Amino acid sequence: MIYKIITKPEFRKFIDALVRQNLSYAPKEVDVDKNGEPVYQFKEVSSVSDIAFDYSVTASSAKHFLMPFKEDLSRFTFTDKDWQQDITYEAQPIVLIGLRACDISAVTILDNVLLNGQFPSPHYLARRKNTFIIGMDHLPLPDCFCKSMNHHTVNDGFNLFCSDIGDSYYLSINSSKAFNYLKEFEISDPTDEDDCKLIERRKLIKHSFKTEVEVTGLPSFLDIEFDSPIWTKWGDKCLNCGTCAMVCPTCYCYNMEDRPDTDLKGSARQKQLYSCNLVDFAEVAGEHNFRPKNGDRLKYRYYHHYLGFAENANQQICVGCNRCGRACLADINPKDVINDLRMEKESCMICASPSPPRT
Amino acid sequence: MTKVNCSIDVHHLTRVEGHGDIRISIKEGKLIDATWAVVETPRFFEVMVKGMSAQRVPFLTSRICGICSISHALASIRSLERAMEITPPDAAEKIRLLAMHGETLQSHALHLFFLAIPDFVNTPSVLPLIKSHPEIVQAGLRLKEAGNAISALTTGRLTHPVSLVVGGVSKAPEKKDLLALKHQLEGVLPDLEKTDAFCKTLTIPDFTRETEFVSLYNGITYPFIGGDLLSTDGIRQNENEYLTMTNEYLEEYTTSKLTKLSRESFAAGALARFNNNYAFLHPRAKEAAETFGLRPVNHNPFMNNIAQLVECHHIVHDAISMIEKLLDDPLDQLKTQWTPKAGAATGAVEAPRGILYHHMEVDESGKVVKGDCIIPTTQNNANIHLDLSALALQALEEGKNDKEIQLLCEMAVRSYDPCISCSVH
Amino acid sequence: MQHLGFSHTKLKIGSFDFTCCEGCQLQLANHESSLPAFLELLDIRNFREISSERHDDYDIALVEGSITRQDEVERLETIRKNAKVLVAYGSCACFGGVNSLKNNFPLDQAVREVYGDKSVDTLPVRKISDVVKVDYSIPGCPVSKEEVERIIVSIATGSIISLPKYPVCVECKQRLNTCLFDLGEICLGPITRAGCDAVCTSGKTPCLGCRGPADDINFPSFKQLVSDLKLSRDELDEKLGFYNCFEEFRHDKS
């Protein structure tokens, strides 16, 4: 990693040059909500003035740039008596600007899930390799809990990361491409004072968190609390709407479907991001549903995020951005659910009885 | 020898929107009966709006008709905004006008290519034309697609607009999409030329029956939304006085109402607009009209088809220049915040088939207490009816057989592009 | 599907409209770029709106609109007899649609209001399945052409026909819309079946539920949401009643 300092006006020049030449996405104000607060999303930008650098958080994550909500994994072309399967792994290079530390961690988690192991995804890889990420730090919102998940800082997974140290940005440069671009602009080496400012900034961020979620030992809690009544309690609230999974930076479950062309001369094998909260997630032929109840499905989202799935090395995949909590209309959020679970567990410890029997 | 007897009974006329019957019976050279009967089932929209919140009403009234849903939405919106004294932002007005253009273009293209032209080339539908005249069908589809693209971008969907709301427009089109739309519209200009050339090869039946034409008129532009009401017989009225222009009445044989003004009947629609507002057409549209020998005031109902084509020229050119202007607008102020208020007013718009009135009365909580809708086809019904008798007699004199007369009558009805489910709302 | 060793004959299709705005039929003519391919799939035997040819030997009847007069009942019964498969398309056919708002008023009052003393034949609005057996339903006001195309293709290829089981929110979020509840509106998206690509909410207009309830909706929680946000129950009712799709839930006044 190489560290440099760039003044804010110079930084804007740099970004402007970059976005004018590349397909770029950055936070933009898209609406004002009923409380008068701006709503942001990652949207296409064509000049630096389009970008809301001081944005709080985007409602949706940036995952769909790497893993579109819908994509064709392959196409079949039918001929008279035969067919042919065509697969292309192509991606247009894009620049993503303004990702937070937790967003970048989320990308790293997706890398782990989709590129490691026996069956890496070439579609994901093609996009990932053609994505240039510029991260920016920020002061946490009152409900962010990425510190609890240990994702409030990030050392990897970006090309360039900008820490705000007042009049300048402290740049962490993680790729030769970024370094070469920056050569054209006025950048300087960090002075001791800059280093101090960076440390102050980091301290400030670290101490600004207002929401803590106690996650130590969570995997084993979850394992024990599989049949806990709290899943029914929260499940009864859940609308099965899938919003949480759509906005989450790490939810990646999907559905596959063959979509024949209208002229019947071909067909697309389409992948669509799904959510374990949706009713037919675990439904199989003959209408048998392995998870018929809201609570069963909700539980699985928590299992996936906080217990981790065996294939991804039991890694917890939640980064603590609380996008799901903010978006959930039923007011279900990780902090409350986990605390509830912990209380449940602790009350069980006190009376020394095992968790309720499975039914 | 001239034919003396004729009996025609068309049950549920095809290639029109909705259900209508033609019945003609002539005995020994004398016209016994010639009716254009609408047999569509009534739906009572005027009753349904009662008690509904104003902001929901345009979504309901747009469902009066699948083809002119934008006109219906805008007529309701206009009447409600006037009733509650809401002034929509300028940019919203522009987008609404563009939306009207989209609807008119797609509706005219649908009528010309899918419903009208098959008669002129003697096929039961457009389907055989896909094989025999692929060029012209493709041109028609592209024009329709362009109209649809305008509607989709300005209202969020092709049929039943989603972003046209009381107070303005709920979502701005993206600049990037506007630009793409402009290119698409420029791309269909050659298709209009092709259509002109093709239509010149068709024989338009020679038939004239003098009548009165009613349309909107604002004295500045070719009218689509709001303005005064003008008739070729010289009557001019304010929008709110719409009842004096329509004089609705009922007949036993039809479920649709009928209207009249200075004479027994009057006509609304493309030809009426053309006759009243020729001066405000785009020069290119005037040129097109000239090549067909179409000049105001024209009294041949079959020329309504040509007037529609002329309007397509106007619309495409006008839409292109409107989009150019919109591209320079910030488009950030599209909706006026409003609070309910008691009042009553009329909203008149020029739907593809002619002048459309919605009149709404709201109470102080913004709920509709009374609604009235008068639809272009209602206004045309009496005129169609009278045209049929005249046409049948003329054809009889020319020695045409039953089949020919039936075709001619059907064509005459289709020329009006009647929108029947509209008329029986 | 020649490549799998079986083929299909063209679908003999008829399209019929009852009380409605015919907007759904109109959708069949949209999607201009794939229209020729779409028509190639079909052998149109009866489609009054676009063709003068009429035959009664269709396999599939697409039925649009709701039933509001006795002669319609008879016409529908004949269609049912002729057709092997009857598809109700559009919210009017599937649920009664906006037409059903009429049922909120006494019939004779409605007639008097609009037609004065003239006698007008009319019945309370019924959906298609109230009169005859329906094999498939394609809801929507209007139906989405993509979905109709997909379903016609499914019928043509002998595939099983299914609609999304999840609610509109999924598609709404995929289009990166701001949730309308955050803008202070009541949106029926969380309880309405997806498949419309969230057109209304993408135009910043609340979903009015034209596609009917999604599978296994959590209505109590939805109602709770509306009251927690201090939104108007009357407005909710007006929305639930708009297309008559939420009959079973609307009158649950608890």
Place this chain on the structure above:
Amino acid sequence: MRFTIPSQDVNREPFARNVPDFHYRSALMQTDRGYKCRITNIVSLTEQEKLFQLRILDPDERNLFRFRPGQFLMLQVPGYGEIPISISSSTSNNEQIELCIRKAGHVTSTLFQTQAGAHVAIRGPFGSSFPMEEMMDRNIILVAGGLGIAPLRAPLFWINDHRDRYRDVHMLYGTKDPSQLLFTYQFDEWEKINHIDLHTIVENATEEWEGRTGMITELFSDIAIDPENTYAIVCGPPVMFKFVCNYLDKQGIPMNRMFVSLERRMHCGMGKCCRCMVGSTFTCVKGPVFDYWSVMNLKEAI
């Protein structure tokens, strides 16, 4: 122009760690591309089940496709979809693959219409397998309920191929009706040539049925179990293997010597779509074959 990011350039950046080598043909093909197969033969077994014999067209791919008993593959029917199906043929038969398929829904109904000669594709093999080596020199009890015989055929073939390495082999097979018994034409071969001790039972007897009637667990009274030296493989509906495994457990067979095959909804076979999760385990990667001890530890497995 200096600031445009051309894709080749970005490609050289080591953003993603552990970038796999996609030029390695087998890896690439397993993720999205299927091996094209011809359906060489279709055997109607019952009204609901058919046996499909497939042959991979490309000789290299045919060589590449090697599997172990108990594994499954993803069968692609272009234009219709992709479904997980157990491989129901012998691991030593490299020339053709057999799949026993029940008509259950969309894709399977289509398969029932296809004709021999049609082309489909397979991806795989995926998942875990029965530890056939570990079972050598022991007794084996194979218990199949209904379609559960499909995944059992691969281990059965394996045993037949290596018959001398196994001691007593019992096969217990039960269905609802006699007409649902699959592979009856092979019964004699199994019994007479391979010395498999075959016991069948049906729940609802017909007039012609001369065999036993009742639940599959009743067949246990026919055989003597030596718990120290016996392995069990159990396939069938969840209720059935719960009963069977409980019985065997009582007989003293350790839970980790009983194997079952689980079924879940699957869309990828590669541990990516998450549809087949049981507890925090991917059925497609860690399963479908699990020992009974693991199943007991999987939340929600049965």
